[in-house]
Amino acid sequence: MGERWALGVDLGGTKLEVARVDGDGQVLDALRMATDVDGGPASVEADIARMSRALWERADSPPVGIGVGIAGQIDGQRGQVRFAPNLGWREVPLREDLERLLRVRAVVTNDVRAITWGERLHGAGRGIDDLVCLYVGTGIGGGVVSAGRLLEGCTNTAAELGHIIIDLNGPPCTCGNRGCFEALAGGWAIARQAQEMARNDPSAGERMLFLAGGAVGKITAETVARAAASGDPFVTGLLENVSRALIAGCVSLVNAFNPCRLILGGGVIDGLPDLIDKVREGVKRNGLPAATAGLEVVRGLLGANAGAVGAGSLAMEVFG
Amino acid sequence: MGERWALGVDLGGTKLEVARVDGDGQVLDALRMATDVDGGPASVEADIARMSRALWERADSPPVGIGVGIAGQIDGQRGQVRFAPNLGWREVPLREDLERLLRVRAVVTNDVRAITWGERLHGAGRGIDDLVCLYVGTGIGGGVVSAGRLLEGCTNTAAELGHIIIDLNGPPCTCGNRGCFEALAGGWAIARQAQEMARNDPSAGERMLFLAGGAVGKITAETVARAAASGDPFVTGLLENVSRALIAGCVSLVNAFNPCRLILGGGVIDGLPDLIDKVREGVKRNGLPAATAGLEVVRGLLGANAGAVGAGSLAMEVFG
Numbered sequence: 001m002g003e004r005w006a007l008g009v010d011l012g013g014t015k016l017e018v019a020r021v022d023g024d025g026q027v028l029d030a031l032r033m034a035t036d037v038d039g040g041p042a043s044v045e046a047d048i049a050r051m052s053r054a055l056w057e058r059a060d061s062p063p064v065g066i067g068v069g070i071a072g073q074i075d076g077q078r079g080q081v082r083f084a085p086n087l088g089w090r091e092v093p094l095r096e097d098l099e100r101l102l103r104v105r106a107v108v109t110n111d112v113r114a115i116t117w118g119e120r121l122h123g124a125g126r127g128i129d130d131l132v133c134l135y136v137g138t139g140i141g142g143g144v145v146s147a148g149r150l151l152e153g154c155t156n157t158a159a160e161l162g163h164i165i166i167d168l169n170g171p172p173c174t175c176g177n178r179g180c181f182e183a184l185a186g187g188w189a190i191a192r193q194a195q196e197m198a199r200n201d202p203s204a205g206e207r208m209l210f211l212a213g214g215a216v217g218k219i220t221a222e223t224v225a226r227a228a229a230s231g232d233p234f235v236t237g238l239l240e241n242v243s244r245a246l247i248a249g250c251v252s253l254v255n256a257f258n259p260c261r262l263i264l265g266g267g268v269i270d271g272l273p274d275l276i277d278k279v280r281e282g283v284k285r286n287g288l289p290a291a292t293a294g295l296e297v298v299r300g301l302l303g304a305n306a307g308a309v310g311a312g313s314l315a316m317e318v319f320g
Numbered sequence: 321m322g323e324r325w326a327l328g329v330d331l332g333g334t335k336l337e338v339a340r341v342d343g344d345g346q347v348l349d350a351l352r353m354a355t356d357v358d359g360g361p362a363s364v365e366a367d368i369a370r371m372s373r374a375l376w377e378r379a380d381s382p383p384v385g386i387g388v389g390i391a392g393q394i395d396g397q398r399g400q401v402r403f404a405p406n407l408g409w410r411e412v413p414l415r416e417d418l419e420r421l422l423r424v425r426a427v428v429t430n431d432v433r434a435i436t437w438g439e440r441l442h443g444a445g446r447g448i449d450d451l452v453c454l455y456v457g458t459g460i461g462g463g464v465v466s467a468g469r470l471l472e473g474c475t476n477t478a479a480e481l482g483h484i485i486i487d488l489n490g491p492p493c494t495c496g497n498r499g500c501f502e503a504l505a506g507g508w509a510i511a512r513q514a515q516e517m518a519r520n521d522p523s524a525g526e527r528m529l530f531l532a533g534g535a536v537g538k539i540t541a542e543t544v545a546r547a548a549a550s551g552d553p554f555v556t557g558l559l560e561n562v563s564r565a566l567i568a569g570c571v572s573l574v575n576a577f578n579p580c581r582l583i584l585g586g587g588v589i590d591g592l593p594d595l596i597d598k599v600r601e602g603v604k605r606n607g608l609p610a611a612t613a614g615l616e617v618v619r620g621l622l623g624a625n626a627g628a629v630g631a632g633s634l635a636m637e638v639f640g
Binding site: 082130151153154156159163168169175176245251256258259287293294 | 393402403450466467469471472473474475476477478479480481483484485486487488489495496497499564565568569571572573575576577578579580606607608610611613614615
């Protein structure tokens with residue numbers, strides 16, 4: 001009999017990853033492909049099943065179960081995807097479908113909640129009972145652990161941290177409201193600001209435009225990060241706005257949740273290495289002293305596989 | 321042998337109330353006086369002890385214990401007041417002192433947390449496992465129950481909801497930061513805005529000035545409420561700002577905590593009866609649909625004695 005392991009799936013709007021994860025949160029093996037969004041749930045589920053079987057064949061024991069993290073709102077009890085905007089899915093019985101296809105037990109959760117739990121079990125939140133995990137990618141997602149328990153809320157959508165309002169007069173958000181955290185500091189908002197800058201002042205946007213292959217519409221948060229890394233002085237003001245917004249949002253979270261650890265991760269945090277120090281300083285300066293007394297602001301440790309590790313670790317915990 | 325009851329104490333910067341509270345959260349008897357802030361902890365503790373004994377003498381059984389709710393940061397384990405800004409107290413061993421003075425067991429907590437727990441046991445949050453209680457008085461305080469448990473956080477200061485940031489370019493807050501929820505919607509902020517208005521435009525401020533006895537510096541949130549009640553058209557814009565700020569803050573809380581019930585209370589909510597409908601509407605309109613699906617926005621039910629009822633109910637639960 002071989003080692004105990006679980007399948008961990010990170011199901012995003014661009015990338016689908018399936019990993020073989022052990023009880024220490026280590027990735028033993030992994031497969032990755034572009035998500036076939038156009039194919040709809042049936043096609044994506046078939047891809048997950050095929051990748052899972054391939055990993056299973058390369059192992060010397062069956063998985064204890066499969067965990068899936070997906071960007072969207074989940075009905076945790078039924079393992080049903082209520083709404084996954086990036087995939088265009090509504091009311092997909094993902095747990096049921098995967099259990100039928102793979103004949104192993106499945107658990108489905110929100111992607112950043114999976115990461116949060118993974119960070120707590122094996123990463124930057126090990127042994128910490130009160131933590132907030134903030135993932136700043138294209139949007140901003142979050143997970144909160146309080147007294148050792150993941151907050152779920154009334155309808156399992158607690159910790160939509162990208163949609164706390166930090167500027168009630170601020171720019172519109174994709175959610176229909178204004179001034180949300182992610183409308184100021186998320187990857188899409190950084191891209192929007194950079195594109196505006198390049199349109200309004202072509203000379204200031206020159207470097208970014210070059211890095212984006214000459215098309216303003218192709219400037220992304222990654223372009224901004226690369227321009228910053230190459231010393232482009234014109235992105236300084238933009239990054240100043242982003243770091244002010246990140247500090248304001250993090251102060252709100254620290255005052256509201258009083259975590260021992262604030263764990264930051266995601267493409268924007270990885271791409272702009274100075275940000276985490278600025279947030280650490282800013283939160284200590286602007287947060288309530290009582291709320292920051294026990295606080296550490298740290299980088300997530302699960303790395304590029306965070307989603308799959310988190311989902312697999314959850315499955316190990318539930319079924320292992 | 322008589323009924324089981326507890327002493328409940330609401331200890332604020334202006335008012336000190338001690339009540340005899342039964343197992344249903346009913347006030348059987350109560351005493352109230354101005355808080356002797358200048359006398360310091362020893363004098364206030366002596367007042368609490370004297371009022372407690374007077375209530376005890378009028379009862380036909382001893383109390384099961386005493387609960388104290390106090391505006392400030394509490395070390396819950398030791399029952400020590402870390403910092404109570406309105407009283408100017410730092411590191412006061414309140415639980416120990418009261419147990420020594422009264423020879424009954426004592427529990428000390430933050431005032432809005434006491435109210436939150438009281439609302440959950442006997443008020444607007446009965447039977448609800450996920451709720452947010454927001455008290456809008458001079459400042460803004462809060463309490464959060466998630467999965468049936470009061471959030472405490474890493475250093476027992478979770479739910480400082482008056483200090484989430486809703487306008488990162490907003491006015492200064494007493495905490496040293498800018499744009500906090502209470503710096504836009506708390507009673508002191510409403511008073512500040514009204515005073516500014518009366519100073520800048522005496523004709524617009526005429527009604528408020530009259531109600532405040534002619535001194536701009538005496539205009540309070542209550543003056544604004546009375547001016548509004550008397551149909552003063554000049555306070556409309558000010559109240560519009562307050563309701564926008566309240567909606568923004570409540571949307572943040574609903575998206576972050578996903579409560580089943582948002583309970584509003586405190587002087588500002590009581591003084592401006594239209595506010596609660598506006599918040600209810602605004603939160604439904606601007607909150608994430610998934611986060612508002614199960615939400616009710618309601619008024620607190622514990623009324624004027626909320627602090628003492630909450631603290632007494634906590635003592636009944638802990639010691640009863």
